[in-house]
Amino acid sequence: MNEDKLNMDIRAFLKRFGVTAQREIEKAVRDAVAAGKLQGTETLRARAHLEVEGVDLSLTIEGDLHLE
Numbered sequence: 001m002n003e004d005k006l007n008m009d010i011r012a013f014l015k016r017f018g019v020t021a022q023r024e025i026e027k028a029v030r031d032a033v034a035a036g037k038l039q040g041t042e043t044l045r046a047r048a049h050l051e052v053e054g055v056d057l058s059l060t061i062e063g064d065l066h067l068e
Contacts, residue, residue, distance in 0.1 A: 029067065041068040
């Protein structure tokens, strides 16, 4: 196994996920505020689930997103 290649691929995947997820969350929150579904002062619970096929990995990470 090439540890360096694996590490680089993991980092590239996580960067792509992080950038895309942040952009989509920001857009969804802005749209919800504009539509009156949120006031912009809430704390939203976020959950991300990661699975890797071929290995026994299933990981869920949760956290709060404070709009104010």
